[in-house]
Amino acid sequence: ENQIAVASGPPAFVSRYLTDFEPIQCLGRGGFGLVFEVRNRLDDCHYAVKRIQLPNSEEAREKVMREVKALAKLDNPHIVRYFHAWIECPPPVQRNVPKTPNYTRSDAKMFLFIQMQLCRKESLREWLRAHVSHRDSYQTIQMFNEIVRAVEYVHLQGLIHRDLKPSNIFFAPDGAIKIGDFGLVTAMAEEASYSPMSPEGNVICGGGFSPFQRTHTDQVGTQLYMSPEQIEGQPYNHKVDIYSLGLILVELLWPLSTQMEQVTVISQLRKLKFPQGFIEKYPEEAVLLNKMLSRNPDERPTTYGIRASTPLRIYQDSTVEIPEYLHFS
Numbered sequence: 001e002n003q004i005a006v007a008s009g010p011p012a013f014v015s016r017y018l019t020d021f022e023p024i025q026c027l028g029r030g031g032f033g034l035v036f037e038v039r040n041r042l043d044d045c046h047y048a049v050k051r052i053q054l055p056n057s058e059e060a061r062e063k064v065m066r067e068v069k070a071l072a073k074l075d076n077p078h079i080v081r082y083f084h085a086w087i088e089c090p091p092p093v094q095r096n097v098p099k100t101p102n103y104t105r106s107d108a109k110m111f112l113f114i115q116m117q118l119c120r121k122e123s124l125r126e127w128l129r130a131h132v133s134h135r136d137s138y139q140t141i142q143m144f145n146e147i148v149r150a151v152e153y154v155h156l157q158g159l160i161h162r163d164l165k166p167s168n169i170f171f172a173p174d175g176a177i178k179i180g181d182f183g184l185v186t187a188m189a190e191e192a193s194y195s196p197m198s199p200e201g202n203v204i205c206g207g208g209f210s211p212f213q214r215t216h217t218d219q220v221g222t223q224l225y226m227s228p229e230q231i232e233g234q235p236y237n238h239k240v241d242i243y244s245l246g247l248i249l250v251e252l253l254w255p256l257s258t259q260m261e262q263v264t265v266i267s268q269l270r271k272l273k274f275p276q277g278f279i280e281k282y283p284e285e286a287v288l289l290n291k292m293l294s295r296n297p298d299e300r301p302t303t304y305g306i307r308a309s310t311p312l313r314i315y316q317d318s319t320v321e322i323p324e325y326l327h328f329s
């Protein structure tokens with residue numbers, strides 16, 4: 001009974017991520033973090049888990065956690081399904097800094113883990129590349145309508161996506177379009193540390209998660225789809241998502257086969273210059289796009305205005321009439 005307590009030091013750190021999940025492969029870098037496909041050891045299902053290193057300042061961390069609380073309430077058929085979020089604080093890495101032999105630097109980091117539904121590996125970015133030749137405009141407008149519905153839901157929750165682009169528009173296993181990998185941007189922006197692109201532009205999934213390296217350049221950190229006011233660091237509102245939706249609509253209607261063509265056409269669109277032949281082929285869409293891509297956010301329609309516009313009106317359930325004043329406010 002006279003057990004001698006053995007001084008075995010602090011309890012060994014147990015990572016819930018590694019205990020509950022088996023990492024399968026790196027899915028890439030979303031904003032501010034790494035995303036991995038994992039298998040849950042208990043239910044044997046596969047998920048996408050995103051690990052975000054939280055900022056150091058207490059205030060920024062509180063802001064992130066407020067945004068998580070708002071995001072966790074999202075529930076919509078066109079938003080990636082959310083399962084769980086948790087925090088891990090691995091023990092600080094003690095290492096001797098060679099220069100000053102007695103000095104040990106500890107960098108205690110705090111990570112937010114987010115467990116989401118695993119979507120198909122091909123995002124809308126890959127879909128657009130794979131469907132250059134045969135693209136049916138009825139199907140693409142349907143897809144666009146679903147994306148607009150998802151953005152409308154986010155805006156009605158008082159949130160803004162802020163980073164809409166084809167690489168974070170996903171397909172669920174059943175094929176339904178889902179917008180995802182958004183949020184936490186404002187709070188994290190104070191400690192903006194966009195993931196570094198390696199020299200050749202590939203995204204390295206380093207960060208101690210797994211050695212898998214992405215083989216193609218991603219759209220991480222791209223500002224191609226970003227509204228002018230956001231790029232210029234001006235105050236902005238939910239109309240930033242309408243601008244991005246405008247560029248995505250053109251890409252859905254106008255197949256672009258190479259990244260070079262995509263960058264050229266989108267850069268021209270940012271100056272309201274449409275590709276040769278676009279206006280003749282899509283006159284009504286061009287009218288809507290001139291508003292969606294306006295430099296003045298107030299001139300851009302809301303998602304209501306988009307759905308009530310001529311090109312999309314036929315895809316709405318006509319029972320619900322949207323009052324005119326909601327088309328732009």
Ligand SMILES: Cc1nc(N)c2c(-c3ccc4c(c3)CCN4C(=O)Cc3cc(F)cc(C(F)(F)F)c3)cn(C)c2n1
Nearest residue numbers: 048050068071072074080082114117119120180181182
């Ligand atoms: C194949 C595949 N599937 C995915 N789900 C992904 C994701 C992914 C999709 C959605 C979301 C994330 C990663 C991280 C968070 N996320 C979101 O949509 C934002 C979000 C939605 C919520 F409902 C709840 C939260 C939060 F409460 F913060 F956890 C966050 C990124 N990548 C590269 C993926 N690849």
